[in-house]
Amino acid sequence: MASDVATEPQAHGASSSNLIRVLEDDILSGALRPGDRLDEQALARRFSVSRTPVREALRHLASSGLVEIRRNQGAMVRSLTTGELVEMFQVLAEMQGLAARLCARRMSRSKVKExxxxxEACERYADRDEHVQFFAANTExxxxxxxxAQNSFLMEENAKLAKRLRAYRWHMTFQxxxxxxxxxxxxxIVEAIERGDEEAAHKLMRAHVDLLAGSATDVLIALEAKING
Amino acid sequence: MASDVATEPQAHGASSSNLIRVLEDDILSGALRPGDRLDEQALARRFSVSRTPVREALRHLASSGLVEIRRNQGAMVRSLTTGELVEMFQVLAEMQGLAARLCARRMSRSKVKExxxxxEACERYADRDEHVQFFAANTExxxxxxxxAQNSFLMEENAKLAKRLRAYRWHMTFQxxxxxxxxxxxxxIVEAIERGDEEAAHKLMRAHVDLLAGSATDVLIALEAKING
DNA sequence: GCCCGGAAAAGTGTGTGCACTTTTTCCTCG
DNA sequence: CGAGGAAAAAGTGCACACACTTTTCCGGGC
Incomplete structure (x- = not known):
């Protein structure tokens, strides 16, 4: 999305947690594409570390769903089928719906104002057709x-899912x-939250996020082709 | 819950994936209690393997939320605060609510019958006050x-969460x-699903699962906000 | 020309050693 | 007797080595 520093050799001293971040960025930014193999030894050379920390990073990425590891066959960037994407958006929609519901229940007036x-920032960028800024404002x-929503667990789960779906949301901005x-x-949604209408807030947010609501499956399929190859 | 084989020395040849399962069982069964330290070397001896696969297993358990790893300080069984528990039940409730909704949309008559x-099995065990069997039937x-619900992703996420909350659900059976x-x-819930009433199925299931469907959660949060400024 | 078997190459799984960090112990000083 | 601090002990992080598995490549048989 932004900087294109990926795939370049890295400076020394990159330790396990750094590794995770860099690899994650490479995957999320599209520098590493779905299906790409992640060779432990190659990565070890690239980051000037041994295979051990690379393995740990790969395991971590695997359990967050970004890469797939098969015994004795190494790791590869996980690719999502359209079906999986739809499923994930459905779950994300529900969780964001829950978040909206909790906002309706708990949010202070001043926070609603914010x-x-x-x-309104989103609106400004939308009016001027500035996709990049709109995407950022929308994320905010x-x-x-x-x-x-004041539910840390919900926030973390949402963040994980949103991260995996970020690329697709990005492309959707251009519809x-x-x-x-x-x-x-x-x-x-803001209105519903303001008047404390939990049901409406939940429902509106779900519809807002759920792809299927807009029958955007075709978009997904097109995107899939673009992103996967 | 069932067998108490935990903490016993293990046979040789336990490889990484086995390790994960055994450690997980030990934690979920309560043989390893929240806060217990998980010493890599001790575990390596116990399973007759080197530290490497033990480390991998611990990393895996960490990212599934069962253990906590702090740099240079090893791993310990993660303990949940009441607040975290409430948060997690809230999310689980929402996801099971989504599952019920999808059932109302998609389930065939014969499946509803099942x-x-x-x-009805649950009912039989409840009538006879047979907690163990009831718990199993309830899980089924x-x-x-x-x-x-026919959403694999939702199913996996649900399974992960349900696993972590299993012990607490078990205790609730005795309320x-x-x-x-x-x-x-x-x-x-079954009735709602049968007549295809998505909203009702969702709502009923959420209320069924959410520990504190009442307003206790909000009181807690309000208090916290008050105390913390 | 194509298929098949086997050896070589490549790559992952795990054992082991060492450096560095954290924790504990124990001695000294107030 | 308690507090402070240095040294020892314990434990983790990473590098490296070797065994085992999977893949690739090549030559012979059909």
Whole structure:
């Protein structure tokens, strides 16, 4: 999305936790594409460490779902089928729905005001067709809702899922009318939260996030082709 | 819950994936209690392997949330605060709610019938106050709903969470009237699914699973906010 | 030309050693 | 007797070596 430093040799002293971050960035930014093999020895050379920390990093990425490890066959960047994507969006939609519900129950007036302002930022960028800024503002809006839910566990799970789906959400930003629709949907969600209407907040947020609601499966399929190869 | 083979020395040849299972069992069965330290070398001796596979197993358990690893300080069985528990039950409730919703949308008549039979099994055990069998039957009922949702990702996430919360659900089985209440709630859920009422199925299931469906959670959070400023 | 078997190459799984960090112990000083 | 601090002990992080598995490649038989 931003910097393209990926795949370059790394400086020395990269330790396990750094490794994880760099590899994760490479995968999420698309420098490493789904299906790419992750050779332990090659990575060890690239990062100037031994295979041990590389293995640990790969295991970690595997359990967060970004790579797939098969016994004696090494690791590869996990690729998602359209079906899996739809499933994941369905779950994400529900969790964000829960977050919105909790906001409706717990959010202070001043926080709601901040939320509204975040959406107004989205609106400005949508009006000017500035996708990059809109994407950032949109992310901030959703983050604010997750924080407002005051459920750390929910926030972490949401973050994990959102991370894995980030690339797809990014591409969706470019769908015609998607940005202005989003702003409108955000607006209704804020309203529901403001009047403490849990059911409405939940329902609106779910519909907002759930791809299927907009029958966008075709988009997904197109994206899949683009991203996977 | 069942066999008490834990903490005994293990036969040779236990490889990484076995290790994970055994350690997991030890933690989930309570043989290893929250806060217990997991010494790599001790475990290596106990399983007659070197530290390397032990480390991998511990890393894996860490990322599934069962143990906590701090750099240079080893691993310990993770203990959950009341707050975390409430948060996790809230998320589990929502996900099971989604599963119920999808069942209402997708489940065939014959599958609904099976579901009803599973709940009738629950009812029999509840009537006779047989907690162990009830717990098993209850688990089967919920598993059937997860399968019925036909969303593999949701099923996996549910399974992970349910695993971590299993011990607590077990204890809840012994709450007075809990079993008969469960049966009644199950019954209403099955009815909602049968008539395809997504909203009702979702709502009923969420209430069924959420520990503190009442407002206790919010009181807690309000208090915390007050105390912490 | 194609298929098949076997050896070589490549790559992962695990054992072991050493450096570095954290914890404990124990001695000294107030 | 308690507090502070250095040295020893214990334990983790990483490098490296070797065994075993999987893959690749090549030559012979059909």
């Amino acid at each position: 939320l509204r302002q975040l959406n 809006f959703h983050d604010a809702i997750e924080r407002g 015609p009318r998607r940005m202005s629709n989003s702003v409108e949907e955000h607006f209704r | 579901l009803r039979q599973l709940n 009922f919920h598993d059937a709903i997860e399968r019925g 007075p009237r809990r079993m008969s209440n469960s049966v009644e709630e199950h019954f209403r």
